[in-house]
Amino acid sequence: MASLIDTIKAKIDVVDEVGLVVALRKSGKSLQGHCPFHNERTPSFHVFPESQTWRCFGCQEGGDVFTFVEKQQGVDFPEALRYLAEKAGVSLEAYSSPNPERERETNALKERLRKLNEDAVLWFHQMLLRSKEAAEARAYLQSRGVSSESVIAFSLGYAPDHWDALSRYLLGQGYTEQELVDGGLARTREMAKVGSSVRVSGEEQGGGVYDYFRGRIIFPIRDMRGRVIGFGGRALGDGQPKYLNSPQTLLFEKNSVLYALDMARDAIKLAKQVVIVEGYVDAVIAHQYGTKQTVACIGSAITEKHIQQIKKLTKQVTLALDPDAAGVAATEHGIQEALKAFDRTVVPVPVVANNRSAASKGYRRNEPRGMIRLEEVVDAEINVLQLPAGEDPDEVIRRDFVAWTYAVAHPLPLIDYYFVARTAGLNLREPADKTEAAKRLLPVIGSISDRVKRDAYLRKLATMISIEERSLNDELQRMLRGQKSNGVIAKFSDHTGQYRSSGSVTVPGEKSPGGEQPGAGEESAKMNGPEEVGGISQAKDQRRQESRTFGLDKRIKDRIKWEDYLIGLLLQNPGLWSHVCGIINDGDFAGTDTRELYHIFNSVYQRDSSPLFQSIEQFVPSALLETAARARESVGSGSPLDGAGLVKAAVQCATRLKRARLLQSNTELQYLIRGATEAGESATVRQLQQQSLEIHRQLRTIDSAMHLQG
Numbered sequence: 001m002a003s004l005i006d007t008i009k010a011k012i013d014v015v016d017e018v019g020l021v022v023a024l025r026k027s028g029k030s031l032q033g034h035c036p037f038h039n040e041r042t043p044s045f046h047v048f049p050e051s052q053t054w055r056c057f058g059c060q061e062g063g064d065v066f067t068f069v070e071k072q073q074g075v076d077f078p079e080a081l082r083y084l085a086e087k088a089g090v091s092l093e094a095y096s097s098p099n100p101e102r103e104r105e106t107n108a109l110k111e112r113l114r115k116l117n118e119d120a121v122l123w124f125h126q127m128l129l130r131s132k133e134a135a136e137a138r139a140y141l142q143s144r145g146v147s148s149e150s151v152i153a154f155s156l157g158y159a160p161d162h163w164d165a166l167s168r169y170l171l172g173q174g175y176t177e178q179e180l181v182d183g184g185l186a187r188t189r190e191m192a193k194v195g196s197s198v199r200v201s202g203e204e205q206g207g208g209v210y211d212y213f214r215g216r217i218i219f220p221i222r223d224m225r226g227r228v229i230g231f232g233g234r235a236l237g238d239g240q241p242k243y244l245n246s247p248q249t250l251l252f253e254k255n256s257v258l259y260a261l262d263m264a265r266d267a268i269k270l271a272k273q274v275v276i277v278e279g280y281v282d283a284v285i286a287h288q289y290g291t292k293q294t295v296a297c298i299g300s301a302i303t304e305k306h307i308q309q310i311k312k313l314t315k316q317v318t319l320a321l322d323p324d325a326a327g328v329a330a331t332e333h334g335i336q337e338a339l340k341a342f343d344r345t346v347v348p349v350p351v352v353a354n355n356r357s358a359a360s361k362g363y364r365r366n367e368p369r370g371m372i373r374l375e376e377v378v379d380a381e382i383n384v385l386q387l388p389a390g391e392d393p394d395e396v397i398r399r400d401f402v403a404w405t406y407a408v409a410h411p412l413p414l415i416d417y418y419f420v421a422r423t424a425g426l427n428l429r430e431p432a433d434k435t436e437a438a439k440r441l442l443p444v445i446g447s448i449s450d451r452v453k454r455d456a457y458l459r460k461l462a463t464m465i466s467i468e469e470r471s472l473n474d475e476l477q478r479m480l481r482g483q484k485s486n487g488v489i490a491k492f493s494d495h496t497g498q499y500r501s502s503g504s505v506t507v508p509g510e511k512s513p514g515g516e517q518p519g520a521g522e523e524s525a526k527m528n529g530p531e532e533v534g535g536i537s538q539a540k541d542q543r544r545q546e547s548r549t550f551g552l553d554k555r556i557k558d559r560i561k562w563e564d565y566l567i568g569l570l571l572q573n574p575g576l577w578s579h580v581c582g583i584i585n586d587g588d589f590a591g592t593d594t595r596e597l598y599h600i601f602n603s604v605y606q607r608d609s610s611p612l613f614q615s616i617e618q619f620v621p622s623a624l625l626e627t628a629a630r631a632r633e634s635v636g637s638g639s640p641l642d643g644a645g646l647v648k649a650a651v652q653c654a655t656r657l658k659r660a661r662l663l664q665s666n667t668e669l670q671y672l673i674r675g676a677t678e679a680g681e682s683a684t685v686r687q688l689q690q691q692s693l694e695i696h697r698q699l700r701t702i703d704s705a706m707h708l709q710g
């Protein structure tokens with residue numbers, strides 16, 4: 001049986017899927033259009049029907065149909081899988097669930113609860129618009145400046161102050177009491193008896209449930225796709241609690257939901273920014289005034305899960321939390337959670353042997369050893385919107401919209417925010433407070449990986465507390481030596497397990513003929529690989545069969561074989577991750593499943609926790625367990641390699657894959673250059689040639705790193 005992913009890919013043409021959002025025009029072997037991921041005047045976005053891949057030569061994004069859906073819809077892999085499976089008419093349960101029966105039941109229940117929610121939204125909404133007793137609610141919304149257009153756009157509603165008005169209506173629509181409770185819209189009366197202050201009237205109805213939301217303005221909460229998953233209710237008058245959200249249900253996961261995300265999604269992509277506010281009304285008002293990239297975080301604090309929802313849409317997160325003391329604490333907390341949630345890019349930095357050789361020149365053939373230091377950079381820009389003291393976002397927006405839009409467009413960079421927040425309350429003329437300021441800010445400065453930036457902030461601190469820059473720098477260096485990690489710069493030895501290194505790795509190379517041209521020698525490398533170990537021939541047969549079905553050429557097939565092998569090595573020896581993460585990243589994988597598995601490795605191993613003793617499989621969605629098993633099998637259990645041999649094999653494999661990826665990019669570029677030359681588009685030709693040169697440079701870097709070991 002072909003794998004789930006292959007089955008989906010066979011049924012969905014990447015050209016059709018991309019064609020839904022990009023106007024494509026045939027251009028030689030590819031189709032061309034304007035990139036949906038960056039602004040451009042001349043089209044540099046290409047879809048290659050033959051390999052079923054796409055690539056933008058402007059912003060360098062690329063991948064297959066899964067990556068496209070993930071990026072375009074701003075969802076993660078499991079969500080993209082659900083979407084594409086549904087579209088392809090493939091049943092996910094049949095493939096992925098260990099218990100398809102239960103999975104089907106759960107899905108049916110979820111579907112039912114969604115319908116229940118939709119019916120409740122309509123009822124609440126009608127109540128707000130028409131009922132006499134909602135007068136106070138309507139007046140409240142008006143006083144907060146919410147327009148009637150916004151009331152309709154956000155389907156705002158009202159839950160009247162009765163015990164079971166909604167429940168009676170929904171029971172009349174054919175829902176069961178259990179469904180009302182499961183959906184978080186009602187509670188059973190047993191619970192009411194336990195609470196001493198709660199008394200339930202209306203026994204004559206014979207119902208066993210009463211309404212969860214009473215006497216509140218209702219904010220329906222939708223998921224990214226616009227489906228109602230829960231509700232937020234704000235009390236009128238001095239009802240307690242002031243805010244009441246749906247309880248945890250099958251659809252509503254507390255502490256991870258962002259309000260208005262469905263309506264903000266496109267604006268977030270367009271503005272390349274998400275603004276996170278605290279309250280429902282703040283979000284509604286921000287949208288009403290045109291700042292549509294705004295969402296509200298539901299629950300008491302921003303969590304990593306909130307950020308997970310949006311990190312596919314943008315890398316710029318602007319926190320606009322209330323400017324009171326609690327808000328400052330919440331902001332610091334939010335920053336930490338956001339830093340945790342974003343992927344880190346691991347950048348290999350060649351270690352300069354001595355002062356003669358400049359790092360910017362990359363590898364040189366005669367450098368003594370191929371030492372590479374790995375530095376981790378958080379792949380996000382987190383900043384803070386500064387509001388006047390004592391004003392909530394919605395007040396600022398209504399009072400001075402220009403000031404608000406300016407603040408949104410010019411948020412305070414994280415480091416500058418720390419300079420303000422962490423020195424608040426200090427008297428910087430007092431020696432003791434100067435020391436305190438340095439103590440609080442030096443770790444922040446130390447976390448900046450960019451040297452030039454780091455120096456600039458050091459200078460800023462020196463000026464601020466009038467202390468000589470040099471002595472501050474001495475202190476910083478002392479601190480950096482003493483403390484290896486403070487969350488942003490990672491210490492890699494944490495994750496290396498038995499292959500502990502001191503934060504540096506040596507890149508061993510495969511022997512390759514000198515002066516080799518790109519495209520020539522990729523098949524020629526000799527190494528301990530899949531051929532030498534058991535279990536591969538069966539997998540090979542399967543691959544061959546699949547590749548015939550899906551038209552993969554030999555090169556892709558070969559790459560997938562090596563990808564399986566690398567993933568297999570990593571599954572068996574997770575410590576190897578630290579040796580390959582600086583060489584390849586997700587985008588270098590040709591297989592959808594192997595790419596996603598590598599992505600999971602990246603996100604698991606970049607966390608603070610050291611998961612060495614857990615099985616990585618627990619993080620793998622069930623749809624990919626089969627791939628994980630196949631990858632393990634491709635390595636075989638009785639691997640003859642020892643520790644050093646394993647590192648060497650993994651590094652060689654990663655290097656080989658990186659090389660293959662670069663060669664593929666180059667081939668694609670050559671097509672485009674030929675096409676652009678024929679069309680006489682000289683500016684495009686120049687731009688593409690520039691990129692081709694860059695690829696050649698990277699290939700040379702890889703090759704000379706290999707030679708160093710030879």
Ligand SMILES: [Zn+2]
Binds near residue numbers: 038045057058
């Ligand atoms: Zn692009």
